[in-house]
Amino acid sequence: MGLKLYYDLMSQPSRVLYIFLKQCKIPFEEHKVVLKKGEHFMPKYEEINPFQKVPALEHNGFKLIESVAILRYLCREFKVDDHWYPISSKNQARVDEYLEWQHNNTRLHCATYFLVKFLIPMIKGKPARPENVTKCEGHMIECLDQLENIWLKNKLFLTGDKISIADIVGACEVEQPRMAGFDPREGRPQLTAWLERVAEETNPHYDEAHKYVNQIANNYLGIPPHSLSKL
Numbered sequence: 698m699g700l701k702l703y704y705d706l707m708s709q710p711s712r713v714l715y716i717f718l719k720q721c722k723i724p725f726e727e728h729k730v731v732l733k734k735g736e737h738f739m740p741k742y743e744e745i746n747p748f749q750k751v752p753a754l755e756h757n758g759f760k761l762i763e764s765v766a767i768l769r770y771l772c773r774e775f776k777v778d779d780h781w782y783p784i785s786s787k788n789q790a791r792v793d794e795y796l797e798w799q800h801n802n803t804r805l806h807c808a809t810y811f812l813v814k815f816l817i818p819m820i821k822g823k824p825a826r827p828e829n830v831t832k833c834e835g836h837m838i839e840c841l842d843q844l845e846n847i848w849l850k851n852k853l854f855l856t857g858d859k860i861s862i863a864d865i866v867g868a869c870e871v872e873q874p875r876m877a878g879f880d881p882r883e884g885r886p887q888l889t890a891w892l893e894r895v896a897e898e899t900n901p902h903y904d905e906a907h908k909y910v911n912q913i914a915n916n917y918l919g920i921p922p923h924s925l926s927k928l
């Protein structure tokens with residue numbers, strides 16, 4: 698098959714591509730790269746992504762990494778509805794605006810909180826230092842509040858009244874800290890309604906992509922991550 702996606706649903710950008718490909722009915726071959734088994738460090742995978750991270754894409758032998766670059770590539774290569782990544786210069790710029798902003802905001806802070814509070818303590822079997830968790834939580838809260846009060850002000854979606862690739866990127870990052878016991882929806886009605894809209898527009902794929910996130914968030918909440926032997 699022409700298109701291969703290398704991914705792990707524990708990874709936010711992997712979930713983005715999985716949801717987008719399924720939602721746009723772009724056929725692809727699924728190649729799971731299980732992070733907890735270290736499959737991304739295998740030499741065979743290093744040939745796909747020399748940085749040993751997921752996701753990655755292969756299209757008729759053309760290898761591409763970085764989820765945002767992959768999304769833009771897919772929108773150019775395949776016939777997808779215009780609202781995902783509009784052709785109109787100004788509307789496309791709005792989507793790009795969010796995609797640039799998110800790297801140092803939702804991506805950085807939601808992922809760091811998850812790593813510091815959940816993943817690293819679980820791998821090391823040692824509790825996180827509370828002062829580190831507090832610091833990461835502060836940064837994350839600040840950017841979640843910016844989503845609530847700035848990006849989602851008077852809009853149904855992040856860049857307008859139609860869903861775009863920016864929304865899938867944003868939502869998948871915002872869901873991640875739930876696994877570490879933090880509910881981004883709490884006290885944020887705009888963000889809550891937006892997450893519901895993104896899920897509604899992309900289901901059943903959204904829920905399928907988040908099955909492990911939901912499972913861990915629901916089952917393990919309250920159990921100290923350093924005492925969990927496996928995910």
Ligand SMILES: N[C@@H](CCC(=O)N[C@@H](CS)C(=O)NCC(=O)O)C(=O)O
Binds near residue numbers: 732750751763764
């Ligand atoms: N900027 C990259 C991020 C890739 C990335 O950081 N992937 C993580 C999972 S979310 C990973 O593979 N981590 C494994 C590791 O660092 O060992 C993208 O958007 O594709």
